[in-house]
Amino acid sequence: MTAKYKKASELRTLTDLALRQMQSQMQELKAREIGLRENLAALTREKSRHAATLTGPDNAAFIAGADFRWQHWVDQRRAAVNAELAQVLALTESCTQRMRLCFGRDQVAAALIDVVMKDQQIRRKRNTDYAS
Secondary structure, eight states: OOHHHHHHHHHHHHHHHHHHHHHHHHHHHHHHHHHHHHHHHHHHHHHHHHHHHOOOTTOHHHHHTHHHHHHHHHHHHHHHHHHHHHHHHHHHHHHHHHHHHHHHHHHHHHHHHHHHHHHHHHHHHHHHHHHO
């Protein structure tokens, strides 16, 4: 193994690790996004279900104002979840850009190893041709 090949191989190891780290971060962000979207859907379903069961001004919760406070809480919670979802989507976009960069670097490192190996093959062939 030549020094060039060793350096190229070490570079490929580093770029592969960086790419895997970015992929791991992306998976975590996607899992958070899915959880937040499920949370929003659950809040929306619950609010719709509650609105369908509301009987009107003779309902005790309606009279006490609890119904209004609960709907207000649901709206506040949905706003907070939407804000967090927006942050996660922004982080996902940033992570996507970094992952593209890491992928490109990993591909270049792989191509560099191929170039070094081909160069070694050519040198060996030349050495055997000159030795003959």
